[in-house]
Amino acid sequence: MQLYDSLRRTLVPIQPIDDVVRMYVCGITPYDTSHMGHARTYVVFDTMRRLLEWQGLPVLYVQNVTDIDDDVLRKGAELGVAWDELGRRETESFLRNMAAINVAMPDHYVKATDSMPEIVEIVSGLIERGVAYEHNGSVYFSVQADPNFGSMAHSDYPTMLTTANERGNFPNDPNKRDPLDFVLWQAAKPGEPTWASPWGEGRPGWHIECTAMVLHYLGPRINIHGGGGDLQFPHHACELAQAECYSGQTPHVEAWSHVGMVCYEGEKMSKSLGNLVLVSDTLKEHTADALRIALLKYPYREAYEYTDADVVWAEGVVARLQSAASSAVGGGGQSAEELRVDMLNALDSDFNTPECIRLLIALAEAATNGEIDDAESAAATIREVGAILGLSAEQW
Ligand SMILES: [Zn+2]
Known part of the structure; x- marks a missing residue:
């Protein structure tokens, strides 16, 4: 990479x-x-x-x-x-x-x-x-x-x-x-x-x-x-x-x-400012998968504003990925393999997780709507890339 x-x-x-x-x-x-x-x-x-x-x-x-x-x-x-x-x-x-x-x-x-x-x-x-x-x-x-x-x-x-x-x-x-x-x-x-x-x-x-x-x-x-x-x-x-x-x-x-x-709320999250959001508190309300998606959603080198809304959004993403992995529908349209290559290239190029996640969501949507050429390959790619992102994708 x-x-x-x-x-x-x-x-x-x-x-x-x-x-x-x-x-x-x-x-x-x-x-x-x-x-x-x-x-x-x-x-x-x-x-x-x-x-x-x-x-x-x-x-x-x-x-x-x-x-x-x-x-x-x-x-x-x-x-x-x-x-x-x-x-x-x-x-x-x-x-x-x-x-x-x-x-x-x-x-x-x-x-x-x-x-x-x-x-x-x-x-x-x-x-x-x-x-x-x-x-x-x-x-x-x-x-x-x-x-x-x-x-x-x-x-x-x-x-x-x-x-x-x-x-x-x-x-x-x-x-x-x-x-x-x-x-x-x-x-x-x-x-x-x-x-x-x-x-x-x-x-x-x-x-x-x-x-x-x-x-x-x-x-x-x-x-x-x-x-x-x-x-x-x-x-x-x-x-x-x-x-x-x-x-x-x-x-x-x-x-x-x-x-x-x-x-967090416009200021650096730090002990001295007393604005810490704790991992243990977030996990009381959200899954680890959603938190990882939220943390990887923005370019890693840039500052990141943590919001609960992002984690809520990520919960929806995880649900879509799970559903598409278990019941992908083929029929035509986009190439699952092309999307897979694009995702892996994004990660390979200075760890572009935002682009990878965007393409992963696009693949899941296409696989849900019967707009992908190969359902099996689409489901396998969602699990494969999900595992690279550290999600519990083997259970999907
Ligand atoms: Zn050191």
């Missing part, structure tokens, strides 16, 4: 590396409940994986869990729950929600706290290569030491610094040489959990855990690195810098793939 790469800003072909399509998607920080922002990102990449596998390509899919992080520690303290207990509870809840919308487990689902040896090894390697430095027990990546740093941001230094500051950067950390330098390892603070390292007790920064897992499970060159659009900078810029400086191999990633944010 052809997929848009946010770094080069062009479509790139996804071709297996050593016979396997290598795919990494940044995972959750388990301190809160799964909402539609999570659902959209993980449904998009789950469907992409289904498409690639349907095309006969073996996919190796890795995802992390940021189980040690400022947010996990803060929320645990607020609730009076141990940080690791909170992480376990919220990870289980997230996985239950994903299973409920038919998002399959990655091949490796890895906690940051289970990757400490790999993290320490890469941080040490970055110091050896002269792109990272230690100060007072913390280690930082030096953005000035990497001439390519920030290519992912497509913007100048002041803009990068402003964005980084809005997304968790501490520009006034006195240990840093440059306010945009980012932490690879942070020295122990009183009362926090810590791990041993050559720089003393501490814990890893967020960006390094993803790099450690990508390099360990997938290698220095991978096909798809995905996540929500807000991860493009600084998180993915930092990952890119770490991986390429450590391995010396480029490009680290064929397609940096970003899913547009989810809005």
Whole structure:
């Protein structure tokens, strides 16, 4: 398939590396409940994986869990729950929600706290290569030491610094040489959990855990690195810098793939605005099939406004697909095979799910009205494409 790469800003072909399509998607920080922002990102990449596998390509899919992080520690303290207990509870809840919308487990689902040896090894390697430095027990990546740093941001230094500051950067950390330098390892603070390292007790920064897992499970060159659009900078810029400086191999990633944010009632759906629509609440009133259709109905790279009306519309679509799959009527008119090829081409071309769903509905309508050349082939295509979209199509 052809997929848009946010770094080069062009479509790139996804071709297996050593016979396997290598795919990494940044995972959750388990301190809160799964909402539609999570659902959209993980449904998009789950469907992409289904498409690639349907095309006969073996996919190796890795995802992390940021189980040690400022947010996990803060929320645990607020609730009076141990940080690791909170992480376990919220990870289980997230996985239950994903299973409920038919998002399959990655091949490796890895906690940051289970990757400490790999993290320490890469941080040490970055110091050896002269792109990272230690100060007072913390280690930082030096953005000035990497001439390519920030290519992912497509913007100048002041803009990068402003964005980084809005997304968790501490520009006034006195240990840093440059306010945009980012932490690879942070020295122990009183009362926090810590791990041993050559720089003393501490814990890893967020960006390094993803790099450690990508390099360990997938290698220095991978096909798809995905996540929500807000991860493009600084998180993915930092990952890119770490991986390429450590391995010396480029490009680290064929397609940096970003899913547009989810809005609700005109604003970004976010914890801080308190406008979250939870997956578990939506599933009380709607089926998983309908929710997946609604989440895939719009171009994945664009922002998406979640509305209940879309899910209600999608319920009707699912009913039409089911009915057409079980009682398709032939008679002439459109070619089922041509529609099938058009649908698969749409998915193959930068994952155009809106066009695929539009054609799928057209096929179901034609098959319902006796306006399709081959009823059997029409029914089989509805089940086949429905399965690629992750719907319960085998039961139709
Ligand atoms: Zn990541």
